[in-house]
Amino acid sequence: MTAASPPPSPWQASVLTLFPEMFPGPLGQSLAGRALREGRWGLDAIDIRGFATDRHRSVDDTPCGGGAGMVLRPDVVDAACAAALAAGPDRPLVVLTPRGVPLDQRMVRGFAEGPGVVLLCGRFEGIDQRVIEARGMLEVSIGDYVLSGGEPAALVLLDACVRLLPGVMGAAASGEEESFSAGLLEYPHYTRPTQWNGLAVPPVLLSGNHAEVARWRREQAEMLTRTRRPDLWARHGSATPHALDGQVNAA
Ligand code: ADE
Numbered sequence: 001m002t003a004a005s006p007p008p009s010p011w012q013a014s015v016l017t018l019f020p021e022m023f024p025g026p027l028g029q030s031l032a033g034r035a036l037r038e039g040r041w042g043l044d045a046i047d048i049r050g051f052a053t054d055r056h057r058s059v060d061d062t063p064c065g066g067g068a069g070m071v072l073r074p075d076v077v078d079a080a081c082a083a084a085l086a087a088g089p090d091r092p093l094v095v096l097t098p099r100g101v102p103l104d105q106r107m108v109r110g111f112a113e114g115p116g117v118v119l120l121c122g123r124f125e126g127i128d129q130r131v132i133e134a135r136g137m138l139e140v141s142i143g144d145y146v147l148s149g150g151e152p153a154a155l156v157l158l159d160a161c162v163r164l165l166p167g168v169m170g171a172a173a174s175g176e177e178e179s180f181s182a183g184l185l186e187y188p189h190y191t192r193p194t195q196w197n198g199l200a201v202p203p204v205l206l207s208g209n210h211a212e213v214a215r216w217r218r219e220q221a222e223m224l225t226r227t228r229r230p231d232l233w234a235r236h237g238s239a240t241p242h243a244l245d246g247q248v249n250a251a
Pocket of ligand 1: 097145148149150153
């Protein structure tokens, strides 16, 4: 008789935060929530304050060199990181900060394919740079705007990862993901009724001609990407003039 091999440990997220009650938050709902309850991924929210050592349980101090706000202490953050990594040492340590490298689908895919992530949520003015460097943390931003803390950014990152895990969303997610990975924004969608408030569904979508439908969707995706996201369009590598040039935003 051969011993059954143990089930693979699920993708594990640890979140270091001063507000652990913010988790799982929206990730406890819908498909991510169901997958969490089914054990397809795991989440532990770790209270950074639990690693304070003084009698005031202080986690921050004034910035060296002066200035507004408070900075998270390196010793406290380091102890919290050590505790999180003990439960899964091979996971990348990511700090959410507006000055990080921008999160994109490629990075998300990399995280989703690994054993999980440890996310550190900043608050106040920031986190002592020494612990960021000593722990080799990856600084990641979810966009060019400033949130009041890293927690909503951590939720965004986790949502993007969890939907890619096996058995969480199924074929729909991979299809969407592929279209985004191809470097284009998604084409618009329509459903019944085919006439609504005097507005018709584009006739090609009702034609039954699959090749024409695919061509129309491709053109729409290209047009949207070109007008809304010239940065993505440039990376997409198509510098050649397009049949739809000049027709976009003509109104
Ligand atoms: N914390 C505050 N703003 C943020 C942002 N834009 N991305 C990630 N973390 C943040």
